[in-house]
Structure formats: structure tokens, C-alpha cells
Amino acid sequence: MDKKKLLGEIDFYLVTDSGLSKKGSLSDVRNAVEAGCRIVQYREKDKSTKEMVEEALLIKGICRDKAIFLVNDRIDVAMAVDADGIHIGQDDMPIQLARQLLGSDRIIGLTVHDLGEALQAERKGADYVGLSPIFGTSTKKDAGEGIGPERIREVKDALSIPVVTIGGINRKNCVSVIQGGADSLVAISAVVCSDDVRKETREFIDLIRNTKRNRAP
Template sequence: MIDFSLYLVTDRGLSQGRTTIDIVRSAISGGVTCVQLREKQGSTREFIAEALAIRAMLDGLETRIPLIINDRIDVAMAIGADGVHLGQTDMHIRDARRLAGSSLFIGISVESVADAFRAEAEGADYIGVSPVFATPTKNDTALPLGLEGIRAIRAAVSLPLVGIGGIKVENAAEIIRAGADGVAVVSAIVSASCPQSAATALKQRIQSARKKD
């Protein structure tokens, strides 16, 4: 069973010159429970090399932290990742499943209740609800769904839900209380001066929200 509580999505462009592996290592020390490697720059070989390095680092930890690859099922399969995360215009779930079988769990970003219904019916393993709030890290997303969007999707499907988009310490607890199983963050950790401290603060808000439930 995967713990989606604090889901880190990497972004080299927001790292302030630091390496992705250093940010991931620091963030895990602060409480990150799942890592998605998102790489839009460089060649496929460079992507694979970086993914292998992060995979090796994660394999050396006492706590099991799953590695998910964004978009690229070929990279995910090549490096033995735990999963792949697909968008609405990426490879169809049925084709990804045909390629990967049961070797990968498949997540998909949804922008509506209809998207969520379809993802569950087609065999997704978890859903990324995107965007919850307005976010500067992606410019190709739909209008923000807000907390009501989380609640509506939670009522519609039984799959694990991860909220993403504009999430930070100040609003992380709201996402959990609205029904999400976890929050996915990019800049709140990747751009933080100390990713470990940023992750710790987020994890505390998540845990606090669950205790109040």
C-alpha cells in the first residue's frame, strides 16, 4: 500500500541550481512519502541516468519510498520504477497497462468528476486532482477545482486522491479535510531554502488535519 500523504514532484527549473537528487534526499528526511520525477529537459538517456541515481538512493533507505515517473512509461519500465503518472493527453491508461502489466501502478491527472469516473473505470491506481488552486508551475491546466472539486471527486470514486496545484503549508490541511489522501507539491519544497524543513512543516499540517478528523 502506497502512502500518498506527502507527494513530491520534482522540477529542475525551480531547484535554484541544486541537484534533483539532493532536493529529494533532503525532502525525504523531512517526511516526503512518495516521489515523482518530472523531467522536461534533456535527452531520454539523461532522464534515465537521473532516474537510476534517484532509484538507487531510494533503495538505500530504511523506509520504502516509491518512485513514480512523470509521463514516460518507457523510462519507468527501463529503470524499474514503482509507477508512472499520466496526464489527460499522455498515453491512454489501457495502452500503458498493456505495456506494463502489473509491474507499474498508474496514476492519472483529472480535471473533473467525469475524468475521475473514467480513470477509475479504465483501471487507474490513483488520481491526481489538478489543479486544486492556481499554480505558476504549469500553464496548461484547467481552471482551479478548489476544495469543492476535491469533495465532489471524493464522493464519486474510491481510488486514492492526491491534490496538486498551488498547495503550500498554509492550505495543505484543507486538502486533506476535503477528502484527499495526500498532497502533491512542487515549488513549496523544490524552491524552499531548506527542502527538509519545508517537508516537515507540510507533514505536520497533514498529520494535524487527520487527527482532527
Template sequence: MKSIDYSLYLVTDERENFLEIIEEAIKGGVSVVQLRDKTSSTKDFYELAMKVREICYTADIPLIINDRIDIALAIDADGVHIGQDDMPCKVARRIIGNSRILGVSASTIEEAIKAESDGADYIGTGAVFPTSTKDDAPKITKNDLKSVVESVSIPVVAIGGIDLDNVEKLSETGIEGISVVSAIMDSIDPKLASELLKKEFEKI
């Protein structure tokens, strides 16, 4: 598996001009795209995923599918991201094989260590700041985040309410990237928002 740049990890949310936002965000420096859709039918999700895959493939950016292993396999996505309440990491790894990326959400050291031992390629940890995107996300402190990073040898990406005003607060945690939703998806200029977020992250 090639080395993945997790520095600016976009998690999508339903919006108008959805595909255009993704294209512009990638131009601005988004390095990974996770397609997240909790409401569409399987058919609609599949058709949308195929369109996003084309954008990511053209830009040579990894496409990760949230939760839906069937969709990931159907469109030949680069990987899958699962949460603690989804299919067990070991089983997911067995289904997708070793050539695809497997990300796991983990908010504690114990969850992170287990995810790594069960075959995860990276950990998503949060919520590091309050977020309206996922109300039920466990909240973690900067020290908690740093502890998770130090507990595993795979990359850790911070998620949860991250925007231009608070990226610097994640300095000295050792994270390999920031995962954002609203800071890019809600921006009037997704390309510029991505450029600025990337710059801020590179400073820490």
C-alpha cells in the same frame, strides 16, 4: 501491490542540488517521489532517473515517472503518472502490467471514474490553488475536489500551488495526500519544509 502512503507526494522540478533536495525531502517525510522532466534527452533523463531510483530504493520510497513509460520500464521504477493528453490509461496499464503503480491526472468526476475503471491506482486532481509550475492546469474548487474523491474508491491526491499557508483549506475533502513541487523544491531547507507540510496535512 503493497499499500502506498500518498500523504506527501513530491513532484520534482529542475533545480541545482537536485539529488540532495530529494534526499533531504525524503528524510523530512516525503512518501512518494514523481520524477518529472520535460526537457532532457532520453539518455539524460534515463541517467538522472537511475540516480533518483537509487535514492528512493535505499529509502524504500516509491518512484513514479511522469509520462515516460519507456523510462519507467528501463529503470524498473515503481510506477508511472500520466495526464489526460498522454497515452490512454488502459494502454498504459497493459504496457506496465499490474505490479506497477499507475497514476492519472483528472480534474473532473467523469475523468476520475474513467481512470479508475481503466486501471488507475490513484488520481491526481488539481490545480486546487494557482500555480506557476503548470500554467495550463485546470483550476478546481474545494467542492469539485471533494466530489472527485467521493466518485472513486481509489486514493485521490490534491495538486497545484499547495504550500504551508493553504494546506488547511483542503480539510474535509477526503484526499489521501498532497502533491507539492515548489513548496519543497524551492525551500532553503527541504527536510524542514517536508516535515512541516506533513504535519499540516496530518491535521486535516
């Protein structure tokens, strides 16, 4: 499976959150992947490096040939488990250095907040951007105010790489995000806080795909 090529075809994007999860990150990933999720980002802030490596290896095994497996921020963990790549923020390791460490075949996603940052991310070699936050969110305290789904199109039209959207997205507003031009979306609370992650993931995937089929070009 050419995972970089798969980036352009993804719809629902799972980001783990052990602090919010009802059944744990491993259970969330397993259920999401079984529901058809094709990209998983392991985001963990409260565990030791040893624990992260051990858990990341298990998540990698779940994803295997079914989904892209990325690690948030921690390039050391990503390299230790031979992940498919990383997702980094504006204040994390410079993308050029991350590329030197990971090599050309690994995926690097970068969080951006506006068109200027998005254009710069593509110039510096990002494989996709995570546009954030679309709406207000409680899962990331420093995310800032939501930019609204209307701003997605200007970013999407200016880039040749996929645009992933994140921040306060749920099933009530996700259609507006996809109609706005997003390639895929993250909805952390709406999925990992649910009692049935598999069902919730499947419903997001169906909504996203149906909206893509019906949206204006």
C-alpha cells in the same frame, strides 16, 4: 513493502522540477525522503532521454525501500529503470496501453480535472488520480483555473482509489485541501524553491497528518 498498498497511506507527494529547484532534483529527493516523504514523481521536460535514465536510476536508488518511485509521462524511462510506475495526463498514452506495457503490479496515476474524468480513470484501471488544479499554479502553464478545495470531496466520495491533489498548494492553504478530503498533496514551488527542502517537507507532512487526525469523517 507493498507499494500499491502504501498508496492509501501517503501524505506529502514530491514532484521534482529541475527548473525551479534551488539545489537540484537529486538533492530535493534525498532531503524529502529523509524527511519522511513516501512517494516521489520524477518529472523532467528539458533533458535528453539518456540524462533522464541516468538521473532516474539515481533517484530510484534514493527511494529504494523508503518511497514509491514514479516517472512522469515517459513510460520508456520508467521501464528502462524499472520504476514502481508512472504518472500520466489526459493527453498522454492511453491508460489501458500503459497497463499492458507495465503489467498489473506497477502503479499508474492519472491526472484528472473533474468527477467525470476521475470516475473514468478508476474504471480504466488507474491506481490513484491526481486532481488538478486545486488553485491557480505557475508551474504548469496549461493547468487551467483552480477548481477550489470544495470540489475535492465529491471526487473522493465517488472513488475507491486515493486522490492526490496538486496545483497552487502551499502551507497556507494545504489544511483546506486535506479537510476537503484529499489523501495527499503536491506542493512543488513551496518545497523545491525553499532553502531547506527537508524542513519544508517535514512541516507539510506534520500539517497533513495532524489535519487528517482532526478532520470530520
